[in-house]
Amino acid sequence: MAKLLSLSRAARLAGVSRGELQKRIREEDLKTFEGELTVSLLLQLYPHIDLEADPMLEKVRRIRTEAKPKIHQSDGWMPDPEVLMTRLREFQHVLVQTKSALNSSDALLQETLEDLNAAVDAPEDQLHRNVVACIAKLEKAMQRVERAEDARAALFAKDIMLKIVSASIRLLPSGHEFFLEGNDSILEAGLKAGLYIDYGCSSGNCGACKCKVVSGAVRKLRNHDFVLSAREQEEGYILACSNTAISDLVIEAREADVEEALPHQKIRTIVRKMEPVGDNLALLHVQTPRTQSLRFKAGQSVSITAENGSSAELCIASCPCDGRNLQFLVARSPGDRFSATLFSGSIVKQTLVLEGPAGGFVLRDDSSTPAIFLAKGVGFAPIKSLVEQAITIDNAEALHLIQIGGNPRGSVLDNLCRSWTDSLDNFVYSAPAEDCSSGELVELLKQATKGLHRVDLYMAGPQEWLASVTDESRLRGVDTADWHCQAVG
Ligand code: FES
Numbered sequence: 001m002a003k004l005l006s007l008s009r010a011a012r013l014a015g016v017s018r019g020e021l022q023k024r025i026r027e028e029d030l031k032t033f034e035g036e037l038t039v040s041l042l043l044q045l046y047p048h049i050d051l052e053a054d055p056m057l058e059k060v061r062r063i064r065t066e067a068k069p070k071i072h073q074s075d076g077w078m079p080d081p082e083v084l085m086t087r088l089r090e091f092q093h094v095l096v097q098t099k100s101a102l103n104s105s106d107a108l109l110q111e112t113l114e115d116l117n118a119a120v121d122a123p124e125d126q127l128h129r130n131v132v133a134c135i136a137k138l139e140k141a142m143q144r145v146e147r148a149e150d151a152r153a154a155l156f157a158k159d160i161m162l163k164i165v166s167a168s169i170r171l172l173p174s175g176h177e178f179f180l181e182g183n184d185s186i187l188e189a190g191l192k193a194g195l196y197i198d199y200g201c202s203s204g205n206c207g208a209c210k211c212k213v214v215s216g217a218v219r220k221l222r223n224h225d226f227v228l229s230a231r232e233q234e235e236g237y238i239l240a241c242s243n244t245a246i247s248d249l250v251i252e253a254r255e256a257d258v259e260e261a262l263p264h265q266k267i268r269t270i271v272r273k274m275e276p277v278g279d280n281l282a283l284l285h286v287q288t289p290r291t292q293s294l295r296f297k298a299g300q301s302v303s304i305t306a307e308n309g310s311s312a313e314l315c316i317a318s319c320p321c322d323g324r325n326l327q328f329l330v331a332r333s334p335g336d337r338f339s340a341t342l343f344s345g346s347i348v349k350q351t352l353v354l355e356g357p358a359g360g361f362v363l364r365d366d367s368s369t370p371a372i373f374l375a376k377g378v379g380f381a382p383i384k385s386l387v388e389q390a391i392t393i394d395n396a397e398a399l400h401l402i403q404i405g406g407n408p409r410g411s412v413l414d415n416l417c418r419s420w421t422d423s424l425d426n427f428v429y430s431a432p433a434e435d436c437s438s439g440e441l442v443e444l445l446k447q448a449t450k451g452l453h454r455v456d457l458y459m460a461g462p463q464e465w466l467a468s469v470t471d472e473s474r475l476r477g478v479d480t481a482d483w484h485c486q487a488v489g
Contacts, residue, residue: 216249293323302356376461
């Protein structure tokens with residue numbers, strides 16, 4: 001294992017989030033090396049890393065199940081993946097024992113060398129006696145050589161296993177790092193990690209995802225229509241949408257660092273579902289064509305035009321990691337033609353034209369400080385997108401979602417919010433009642449931010465409500481200068 005571990009890899013080995021690891025490093029004022037840390041430091045922070053009960057096997061099982069349809073028929077010489085995985089686990093144990101023995105032998109060699117040097121430095125008449133003493137000590141030490149698994153060796157083996165089942169990819173010049181698992185393309189893995197890698201068709205036609213492999217090996221997943229020149233191929237250019245990683249990779253790839261860098265798109269989509277999520281609210285599911293995904297940042301909106309010409313500007317309620325399957329939260333609004341079209345009962349399978357994205361209410365995705373999300377009504381749409389992105393990139397120390405509405409019917413997608421709390425250690429969900437006053441809400445916020453040096457606060461909902469909460473906060477001495485607010489509904 002390399003002496004230095006990137007934060008992402010170290011967090012994986014320790015089984016914690018990047019945010020949690022960054023917090024520990026900061027709290028204990030530990031020294032990292034340009035964002036990387038040593039194995040010893042990791043073991044110092046997490047001496048009880050569970051190196052045996054490994055959740056990775058479960059994860060690999062899931063990946064295998066999901067990837068199964070894509071796997072080509074075995075030609076018979078490879079064992080079943082389940083058998084392969086069991087053998088890998090056995091191999092891991094052998095590796096741990098061998099590496100432990102090697103570590104002990106290394107230490108013993110070093111000690112013996114020091115003893116022998118000291119022995120020969122002594123007066124000549126003592127030389128024989130000293131060497132005999134050294135040999136006796138060495139024999140004794142050899143009996144004691146640690147055969148049990150040591151933590152460093154177990155970490156080494158765990159890292160090797162991780163490398164076998166997932167490749168780590170680092171992007172230049174940003175330094176962003178993510179893992180590629182299963183049969184994903186480099187592009188799919190980057191998008192799933194919440195990154196904004198440049199792409200267009202996702203299917204090898206446009207060339208927008210062209211990137212340069214600086215180190216590591218890739219394998220083509222499919223033939224593509226876009227032609228890379230002989231010179232580009234020689235220089236290591238590939239299409240990220242059509243290649244997967246065989247080993248850890250470093251690649252030069254273009255990324256949209258600011259929302260303005262995203263292309264303005266116009267896409268004809270199909271309505272897949274209109275799912276009621278309350279008396280007057282529904283979650284609209286639309287899908288883009290296979291060769292055209294929407295690129296957007298969490299929290300942004302698009303303008304949508306229906307077949308009858310009615311239109312509206314709606315915040316996207318889904319994660320940018322899936323630019324094909326998009327969600328929007330829509331409210332029934334009497335007298336509004338677009339709303340009437342959506343709630344007509346015959347919107348499924350109709351075409352909606354999307355234009356965008358637009359808006360600057362986006363996540364500070366480079367921030368590791370705790371984040372608080374505050375939503376009311378359809379303001380839950382951009383907040384849902386931000387929360388899903390925050391969970392995907394796993395950067396923030398802690399996430400707290402406050403949705404006004406009370407339970408169970410007042411809050412939108414209450415079960416989804418509760419499932420985040422259930423599955424994430426660093427996630428808190430509160431759902432104060434619909435009639436919760438601004439004063440009560442500010443007190444709740446104060447409680448949530450108690451003891452925190454800084455938080456990133458995102459708030460979306462009706463304009464009057466936003467104004468009331470921010471005014472009340474200022475009155476009660478809360479600094480709102482850095483709050484990110486979005487008026488919706
Ligand atoms: S995204 Fe179009 S070729 Fe890869």
